Amino acid sequence: MNISERIAALRQKMKECALDAYIIPSSDPHQNEYLPEPYKTREFMSGFTGSAGTLLVTAEKAGLWTDGRYFLQAENQLKGSGITLFKMDEPGVPTLNAFLKSELKAAPKVGMDGKVVSLQNYEAMQKELEGIELVTDKDLVGDIWKERPEPALSAAFILGNEYTGKSAAEKIAEVRKALGEKGADATLIGACEDVCYLFNIRGNDIPCNPVLISYALIDKTRALLFINEKQITAQVRSFLQKEGVTIAPYEAVFSEAAKLTGTVYLDGARTNVYLRSKIKARIVQGLNISSALKASKNETELRNFDIAMEKDGAAMVKILKWIEDNASANAAGTANIPHISEFDVSKKLLEFRAEGKDFIEASFETISAYGANAAIVHYAPAEHGSALLEPKGFLLLDSGGHYINGTTDITRTIPLGPLSAEEKQSYTLVLQSHIRLALAQFKAGTTGLSLDTIARQPLWERGMDYNHGTGHGVGYLLPVHEGPQSISKRPINEAIKLGMVTSNEPGYYAAGKYGIRIENLVVTVPAGKTDSGDFYRFKTITLCPIDTRPIVPGILSQREIDRLNAYHKEVRTRLSPYLDEAHRLFLEEKTKPYSEK
Structure with missing residues (x-):
């Protein structure tokens, strides 16, 4: 069955159960962010493969609600399905509950599979959808999905x-x-x-x-x-x-x-x-x-995180050199540049990570996105047909690994050749945003909402922004996205506490043109105590060069330049022992002090 046929089959099931609407969230019985294959019901019914989104089907309409990370991806994947995209948090776009209230007539019944609906979401719906009966014992997708995969059962x-x-x-x-x-x-x-x-x-x-x-x-x-x-x-x-x-x-x-x-x-x-x-x-x-x-890591966990970062940093240096050798304008002669694809990069990076001791697996599907594809925030290249790298523009590489010592998550935006003035300025502003957050000092009890504004300020000053959070928690050999902390526009009432490992990843995305993101992981450490109370700061733990070639002079402050150079000195010192001579020389070149004088 194609998507339209699956929606039609669902409507028939709804009619048999006297349901006016049916909700299919992106969830399983444990509310995991990444789902076991048998619970990818929203993907099965809509064709949209993003990790977040909710499908709503009524007798006449079908809609999918997702956030800014997936707008471009959802637009592409929903074409021809008959499903309307509702861009969450955008002006004039109704919430799913508001849409339900406006669409359904008297005494309506809305169905869902209660085994995959969180209590929190259910209670919120009960409160907001007063007068609508919520039926939670209907797994209608299970009746349609005849070849539903069996769950994977690994050994503990x-x-x-x-x-x-x-x-x-x-x-x-x-x-x-x-x-x-x-x-x-x-x-x-x-x-x-x-x-x-x-x-x-x-x-x-x-x-x-x-x-x-x-x-x-x-x-x-x-x-x-x-x-x-x-x-x-x-x-x-x-x-x-x-x-x-x-x-x-x-x-x-x-x-x-x-x-x-x-x-x-x-x-x-x-x-x-x-x-x-x-x-x-x-x-x-x-x-x-x-x-x-588990959000606040202990000393043993943090020592191990440092080891994982060194292993991962070595793999990143190898992939950066491999990309430059094979796909950038630095290759010998434009006509002789090998046809390296986005997928080739992700595959090679996994090979380099696997060379590291105690590597287990990738911590998420690698985002290797060239040119306009990088404007799709959670883009993942297909094995066949992914874009070929050219000696111009940017490659955005967002990836991570699980090691016995911890979990990594890193993004670098890599220039492959000539860049436009717009690309260079956007890159420099994203880097400035990244450094601003890395330098932040804040009082104990501060939440991520306050810190988010620090990161976005350089972009906001020029009328620019990005539709994703600036930082998420990271687990220790656990899911790469971990709460309860978050650095974002969302008013989450969870303070950033000592020992928390969080990402620092501002970005900027020009639809149809390019995407830029720079990400390191940071740990919250003490910054001192004054009459005003305890203060914290971030210690960056990710180790990998940040390309300085696209930087536009005159934007970064001297303090920001000094911070970048100090970071690169630490990267060079700690990663060199993991590398052979060729990669050490490459690392030295990529971490040499940046100066505008």
């Missing part, structure tokens, strides 16, 4: 204390202490990365996400791991038993939830409606205790 592996800095037993004790402080008797955890963090285990149930599809229940005496027992080796079983963890079948979480008494603490953003419906006890909602614990 142990992450030792030399990497975690804390035993599982210590972490469980911290959760129990926090439960006592909150006046709760138990907590159910649906976030797979939180379960893996708590119990010091990892897996590969979702590509690029080293997690296991699982739940956890912690109360005053028990720590239960709900998982398919085929995934637990004898070694892992013995390890967990010693840490005080009991293994139970995955589906047993629902019967155990029904037995709970007293007060149960839940994260409504990471608990699905179906699981919530099984709990008869009193509910208190808030951020998962484990999410707050």
